[in-house]
Amino acid sequence: MRKEFAYADARPSGIVLSETESDIIEAAALKVAAQYADYSLHSTDLLHAVELAAAALPSRVRRALISFRDESNAGGTLLLRGLPLGSLPATPARVEDEPAWTDVPVATLGQLMVMSVLGRSISYSDEKSGNLVQDVSPKRGAENRQENSGSILLELHTEDGFHPAAPHFLSLICLRGDRDGRAATVTGGIGDVLPHLAEETVAALRRPEFRTRFSTSFVHDTDEEVLTPPVPVLSGPEANPDLRVDFHGTIGTTPAARAALAELEDAVLGSLRGIVLRPGELVILDNRRTVHGRTGFTPRYDGADRWLRRSFALADLRPVLDDLGEGRSHNAITARRPARGLAAAA
Ligand SMILES: O=C(O)CCC(=O)C(=O)O
Numbered sequence: 001m002r003k004e005f006a007y008a009d010a011r012p013s014g015i016v017l018s019e020t021e022s023d024i025i026e027a028a029a030l031k032v033a034a035q036y037a038d039y040s041l042h043s044t045d046l047l048h049a050v051e052l053a054a055a056a057l058p059s060r061v062r063r064a065l066i067s068f069r070d071e072s073n074a075g076g077t078l079l080l081r082g083l084p085l086g087s088l089p090a091t092p093a094r095v096e097d098e099p100a101w102t103d104v105p106v107a108t109l110g111q112l113m114v115m116s117v118l119g120r121s122i123s124y125s126d127e128k129s130g131n132l133v134q135d136v137s138p139k140r141g142a143e144n145r146q147e148n149s150g151s152i153l154l155e156l157h158t159e160d161g162f163h164p165a166a167p168h169f170l171s172l173i174c175l176r177g178d179r180d181g182r183a184a185t186v187t188g189g190i191g192d193v194l195p196h197l198a199e200e201t202v203a204a205l206r207r208p209e210f211r212t213r214f215s216t217s218f219v220h221d222t223d224e225e226v227l228t229p230p231v232p233v234l235s236g237p238e239a240n241p242d243l244r245v246d247f248h249g250t251i252g253t254t255p256a257a258r259a260a261l262a263e264l265e266d267a268v269l270g271s272l273r274g275i276v277l278r279p280g281e282l283v284i285l286d287n288r289r290t291v292h293g294r295t296g297f298t299p300r301y302d303g304a305d306r307w308l309r310r311s312f313a314l315a316d317l318r319p320v321l322d323d324l325g326e327g328r329s330h331n332a333i334t335a336r337r338p339a340r341g342l343a344a345a346a
Pocket residue numbers: 136148154159172184185186292293294308310
């Protein structure tokens with residue numbers, strides 16, 4: 001397995017919020033938190049209040065989000081810096097220690113406010129108990145997992161690329177940085193990579209000859225290997241294709257598909273952007289236009305480890321209304337109901 005990622009520093013491209021702007025967002029978040037303290041984050045009323053509160057975001061930030069939502073960009077990422085976090089509990093080293101949203105109201109609601117400009121919040125009941133905002137912190141015993149609870153290098157992937165309703169956008173807000181400054185979140189945008197791919201590679205990536213293994217965070221420790229039906233890696237408009245791949249979990253089903261996958265990975269590895277996230281920084285990923293991963297790091301499980309929180313958004317909720325169980329949590333799809341419909345949704 002690869003040991004490190006080489007990347008260009010993404011921090012200079014970030015939009016920096018002033019202290020005043022951050023204070024205004026914090027006040028708006030606390031107002032919603034006070035009014036909805038007894039509500040689940042999945043509550044429609046709460047989520048609508050969050051969407052209204054997003055008016056507290058500075059207009060240049062909202063403009064950047066709107067433009068990113070509609071047209072994306074070459075790197076498929078947007079970085080905001082200086083978001084408010086409020087006071088924070090210890091970094092959870094066990095799933096049982098993950099806080100309620102009301103223990104991290106400012107970070108949680110600020111993140112959801114940003115995401116509300118991009119789409120509709122969603123989660124997956126197969127994963128992380130369907131939490132609408134999920135803790136991304138190293139968990140004891142999970143060190144070697146290809147999941148965000150691990151601490152070895154996390155290979156480049158489309159988030160939930162095996163899922164019929166994979167998120168269109170995801171965001172990661174940093175509550176606590178890696179004190180060793182090692183854990184870098186890296187992204188590879190198809191817009192950056194496409195000009196470097198040979199024509200026959202692009203043609204091969206557009207053929208439905210790729211299958212992706214379901215993440216272990218969905219199928220847990222079942223012995224059964226669950227794979228998607230064969231789908232293309234690239235789809236959609238010629239100059240602005242969608243990308244769906246996991247360099248850990250996607251296999252080519254033909255020699256040409258395997259060669260194209262290898263060339264794509266090389267090209268992505270040669271054009272990575274990355275950042276060792278610091279508190280208050282929020283990286284937003286266009287999940288149809290970029291893959292992401294993370295370098296390895298060393299957790300200590302002392303309450304001060306790296307801690308991010310993640311949330312997902314779909315551009316439109318209507319296609320999944322029948323699939324939603326509790327609140328915004330997408331019903332389980334694995335084992336009993338594998339990813340039928342993935343090809344149609346790709
Ligand atoms: O830890 C990171 O920087 C990224 C983890 C990740 O891929 C995820 O949470 O989806």
